[in-house]
Amino acid sequence: MHDALIKFVEAEVAAEEREVIAMHRNTVSWRVENGCCITGLKFEGVAESGLFVYSYKDNKSKYRAGDLLVINTCKLRGDAVLQEGVLVWLEEIDHFAKLIRLERANFIDPPCSDDCTVDKGFFDYNSPRLKHGIELGYDRADIVALLEGRARLVPANAFAASAIENGEISQISNYANSHDRQQLTERQCQALASAISANTTLIQGPPGSGKTFLLALIVADALARGHSVLVTAPTHKAIDNLITAVARKYTGDAPIVKIVGMGRRPNLPPTILQTTADDPFVAVLEAPFLVGATIYQAYKLHQIERLHFDLAVIDEAGQMPIAHCMPALLNANRYVIAGDHKQLPPVLKDAGAHPEFLKRSLYEHLHDLYPHAAITLDVTFRMNNGINEFPSQAFYANVLRPSQCAAQRRFQAKETDLGELTNIICRDECVTFVELEHRRAIQRAPLEADLVARLAAELVLHHALAPQELAIVSPHRAHNEEIRAQLIAALGHDPRLQARVRDRLVVDTVERLQGQERDVIIFSLCASDRQYAINKSQFLYSPNRLNVAITRSRTRLFVVGSKYFFPHINGILIDAGHLQLWESYYEYLVSNGSRVVHKTGQRTDQRSVGL
Numbered sequence: 001m002h003d004a005l006i007k008f009v010e011a012e013v014a015a016e017e018r019e020v021i022a023m024h025r026n027t028v029s030w031r032v033e034n035g036c037c038i039t040g041l042k043f044e045g046v047a048e049s050g051l052f053v054y055s056y057k058d059n060k061s062k063y064r065a066g067d068l069l070v071i072n073t074c075k076l077r078g079d080a081v082l083q084e085g086v087l088v089w090l091e092e093i094d095h096f097a098k099l100i101r102l103e104r105a106n107f108i109d110p111p112c113s114d115d116c117t118v119d120k121g122f123f124d125y126n127s128p129r130l131k132h133g134i135e136l137g138y139d140r141a142d143i144v145a146l147l148e149g150r151a152r153l154v155p156a157n158a159f160a161a162s163a164i165e166n167g168e169i170s171q172i173s174n175y176a177n178s179h180d181r182q183q184l185t186e187r188q189c190q191a192l193a194s195a196i197s198a199n200t201t202l203i204q205g206p207p208g209s210g211k212t213f214l215l216a217l218i219v220a221d222a223l224a225r226g227h228s229v230l231v232t233a234p235t236h237k238a239i240d241n242l243i244t245a246v247a248r249k250y251t252g253d254a255p256i257v258k259i260v261g262m263g264r265r266p267n268l269p270p271t272i273l274q275t276t277a278d279d280p281f282v283a284v285l286e287a288p289f290l291v292g293a294t295i296y297q298a299y300k301l302h303q304i305e306r307l308h309f310d311l312a313v314i315d316e317a318g319q320m321p322i323a324h325c326m327p328a329l330l331n332a333n334r335y336v337i338a339g340d341h342k343q344l345p346p347v348l349k350d351a352g353a354h355p356e357f358l359k360r361s362l363y364e365h366l367h368d369l370y371p372h373a374a375i376t377l378d379v380t381f382r383m384n385n386g387i388n389e390f391p392s393q394a395f396y397a398n399v400l401r402p403s404q405c406a407a408q409r410r411f412q413a414k415e416t417d418l419g420e421l422t423n424i425i426c427r428d429e430c431v432t433f434v435e436l437e438h439r440r441a442i443q444r445a446p447l448e449a450d451l452v453a454r455l456a457a458e459l460v461l462h463h464a465l466a467p468q469e470l471a472i473v474s475p476h477r478a479h480n481e482e483i484r485a486q487l488i489a490a491l492g493h494d495p496r497l498q499a500r501v502r503d504r505l506v507v508d509t510v511e512r513l514q515g516q517e518r519d520v521i522i523f524s525l526c527a528s529d530r531q532y533a534i535n536k537s538q539f540l541y542s543p544n545r546l547n548v549a550i551t552r553s554r555t556r557l558f559v560v561g562s563k564y565f566f567p568h569i570n571g572i573l574i575d576a577g578h579l580q581l582w583e584s585y586y587e588y589l590v591s592n593g594s595r596v597v598h599k600t601g602q603r604t605d606q607r608s609v610g611l
Helices: 002-024 028-033 080-084 127-137 141-147 178-183 186-197 211-224 236-249 295-302 322-330 362-369 385-395 420-425 446-462 477-490 495-504 530-535 543-549 576-591
Strands: 037-046 052-055 068-072 086-094 099-104 116-120 200-204 228-232 256-259 272-275 289-292 311-314 334-339 374-376 431-436 470-473 506-508 518-524 553-562 594-599
Touching: 002 080, 002 116, 002 127, 002 322, 028 037, 037 099, 068 080, 127 295, 127 322, 141 322, 186 200, 186 211, 186 374, 200 211, 200 362, 211 228, 211 236, 211 289, 211 311, 211 334, 228 236, 228 295, 236 256, 236 272, 236 289, 295 322, 311 322, 322 362, 334 362, 385 431, 385 543, 385 553, 385 576, 420 431, 420 446, 420 594, 431 446, 431 576, 446 470, 446 477, 446 518, 446 553, 477 495, 477 506, 543 576
Parallel strands: 200 334, 200 374, 228 289, 228 311, 256 272, 256 289, 311 334, 431 553, 431 594, 470 506, 470 518, 518 553
Antiparallel strands: 037 052, 037 116, 052 099, 068 086, 068 116, 086 099
């Protein structure tokens, strides 16, 4: 396994480099059209934060905050893109204001010009750290035993829900007080008991199941016991969410430290100290304390000789490859590893180069090795009974159920007289399928984007839905750009309203919504071209991606798209299990949801009981 992990890191880096070089060999116009490049950037100035701000006229790119880019003043091609450009980190793209903010990746300022171009950048910052972390991990017999299935994990059923109350588990601190315990479900009580007494706890957290609340309670209790805790996750955002939840729960004196990354610092509670791994303060921390850091920062922390952690909490471990988790495992002897292998998996650059077990996340790998030890949370506090029904059946063996409070939660629509939009919104069902019949859409579907934009505008303007409680989800960034443009037009001419919606209403891909929730979600399927769907079937028909998309909403889910998106209708052969899943979902939408058939030039609706 040691050699396989090293080869995994090397293969992923090599695949990324090949991908970037191959991308740069295409013309600028091709790169722009395929979302690999933004051109025509105009330098607007340097912000107080030190970020370099540029405006743009059009952006079809796939880039997001945290991406490494390369910027130049010429429309370069091939090796010259990296050789003559300046590396920068993408801090933010403001889609509505059409501004892009960049952070220097080294000590060279990006060009201050009126005609700049940005492309995907490449620099191998992290593979040496990961490979050294693997070498160090294989000096630890306990880590090797855990990863190879030889560790003795305590069965989940050993932790009865009453164990804490009856004193069978060592006394918990006042931070896990009776009020918190009353809020815990039976499975959450089991997980808390395991985290207190076991060396390794595996927690599967389905959508809305209170995983963050539970982990915050576990960490606060550990701090109150005088322990030092490392919190890590695949993204800064996930780390920030968890340590913020801890800061709000914990009232002791133990320092809470966030190791920050490049660019602007996040808006965290003032009780959280934001600093770098090189700060001398970090090196002299004495338990109890909490440090939140990414995997790569955790490697740096491990190099600090006297810094030791009693517990490592790895959140969103369902998205992290095994090799990436080694620095976190090195830092402690006890672990709480939480994730959900039924949601989005790790993103791999060259899946074909790896043995099957390395394509999986750390959480899925351990879940498969120790199924008896995994504690699956079984109550969702997010989804009502209508939204929860299908994902519970399809992904969680029908054990996931809404809490009593969530089960009957409903979106309160207001009666309006706006034709087909009223027929879509003012229905009793929690899930509404708006079926279109376009057949040639690839990464943009203008008719669908128009309907989605008008639907979103109607919800905000006439149904008292706050923009921050609505999100639009689509697989394609180009389609999202189309929706954003049409949404501004649909809102009318009130600049204050446009600004409020621009700043608060999320229009993004499924990947960006994992871990988030809204009152209402509009899931726009977009694609309907058969050949494109065949070529992109692994992406479009991923069960994990479907699970995330349909489990973000609390009260109402709108699924908008062509029936020709669905593989069984479009005659697309995919994995038998995946095909059955999508066929089942379509049948569910038709028979259990409220289907509205929307045709160009003919707006009708029907309550559907079948095709």
